Amino acid sequence: MSEAxxxxxxRFYLAFQxxxxxxxxxxxxxxxxxxxxxxxTLRGQDAGDMWRMLAARAKDFSLTFDHVHAGDHHGxxxxxxxxxxxxxxxxxxxxxxxxxxxxxxxxxxxxxxxDFWRWSRQALGTPGLLLGWTPLLKGKVRGxxxxxxxxxxxxx
Numbered sequence: 251m252s253e254a255x256x257x258x259x260x261r262f263y264l265a266f267q268x269x270x271x272x273x274x275x276x277x278x279x280x281x282x283x284x285x286x287x288x289x290x291t292l293r294g295q296d297a298g299d300m301w302r303m304l305a306a307r308a309k310d311f312s313l314t315f316d317h318v319h320a321g322d323h324h325g326x327x328x329x330x331x332x333x334x335x336x337x338x339x340x341x342x343x344x345x346x347x348x349x350x351x352x353x354x355x356x357x358x359x360x361x362x363x364x365d366f367w368r369w370s371r372q373a374l375g376t377p378g379l380l381l382g383w384t385p386l387l388k389g390k391v392r393g394x395x396x397x398x399x400x401x402x403x404x405x406x
Contacts, residue, residue: 255320255352259327262357263315266329271298271305279358286346286362287369287388289395296399297360303402309334310341325350335373337394342372366391 258277265273275298278284284297292300315329327350332343344364351359370382370391381387 252320252322252325252352254355255322255325255350256318258352258355258357259318259320259325259348259350260315263313263318263327263329266301266315267313269305269308269311271302274298274301274305277357278360279353279356282356282358282360284360284362287364287366288391289399290392292399296403299403299406300399303399306402307336309336320350320352323352325352338374340373340375342369344369344372 262274262277265271265277278297281294282297283291283293284300285291289300311331311333313329313331315327318327319325327348328346329348330343330345332341334340335342345368346362346364349359349361349363350357366388367378367382370378370387372378374382374387378387
């Protein structure tokens with residue numbers, strides 16, 4: 251296991267626990283590729299700005315992480331975020347598996363995977379239960395997430 255890359259993942263999540271988005275973004279290469287079910291694929295500055303936006307808006311937030319593994323080029327971790335989803339006021343406990351690719355001592359790819367239907371049931375209630383498995387709801391959530399990111403970037 252690459253101790254330097256495992257330490258990088260650990261620093262990333264310790265920063266996340268503190269909602270220190272600047273430290274999180276500093277863990278990324280300038281051309282990082284990030285993906286998850288809510289935002290889709292983000293590149294470069296957009297990935298760092300997503301963390302800045304989420305940290306700035308976080309309510310009743312906590313995070314745990316474990317199973318950090320890293321080799322010379324790839325790594326992974328599991329993390330759980332608990333937070334208040336601002337659009338509905340509902341508490342979400344989201345279990346995520348993250349995969350990483352490293353280059354030059356930084357993260358150049360970060361892919362988060364979670365059960366979108368499970369997330370949507372918690373975040374949205376009945377609409378998430380009924381429609382959370384559909385591409386229609388996933389597309390709507392992704393559109394709103396990107397719209398929020400663009401508004402955040404415009405206000406900076």
